[in-house]
Amino acid sequence: MTASNLSNFPQIWELLKKEYPDPQPALHFKTPLELLVATILSAQSTDVQVNKVTRELFKKYRSVFDYADADISELEKDIYSTGFYRNKAKHLQQSARVISEEFDGEVPSTMEDLLKLPGVARKTANIVLARGFGVKAGIAVDTHVKRLATRLGFTENKDPVKIEKDLMELVDRNEWDDFSLTLILHGRNVCFARKPACGQCVVHHLCPSSIV
DNA sequence: CTCCCGATAT
């Protein structure tokens, strides 16, 4: 029986905003293409690991055509340490080919077009839209957002798309991006997956999952 | 549902 806690949402969100003013993404990027690549690489990997790889990767691959024309086994080696390297290399190259052939070499700035890229679903698309283009299409639901939204009682769903829908109704549209980043920060710093530090949590007194 | 997969913390 999952505890629902929707009435505590406003208070919890205010406290988390105070705890993490101006949350910033941890992935390093300078262009929408770099953001797209970094986000695809970030699946089941840490931001630290991704940044380590993209530092060299972005020097070597400067346009979508560099990915589209790359030798696939060489691209695999270049991203190896992020894990899932065969899938990710294939997705990067196929996405680059779709972008160069169907979108004139420019990373698309709509949800509909981004979802046409292999390896890109709503979580990745939401990040690229929000941080790359300033478009508020939805809320990026990654493993941290999913875990914290569940623990805090903001949703009873398990499907990320349904969780996103629940959160979109709860959170102010102009705060969607900050909401994702804040939950990710709190998940990394305090509300750990394995052993949450409820004693250090600013909202433990409002959290239905708190063990303190 | 399973599979992809290396790096790191515990």
Next chain:
DNA sequence: ATATCAGGAG
């Protein structure tokens, strides 16, 4: 030895 990491495809 095992759980986890800005997930997505088949």
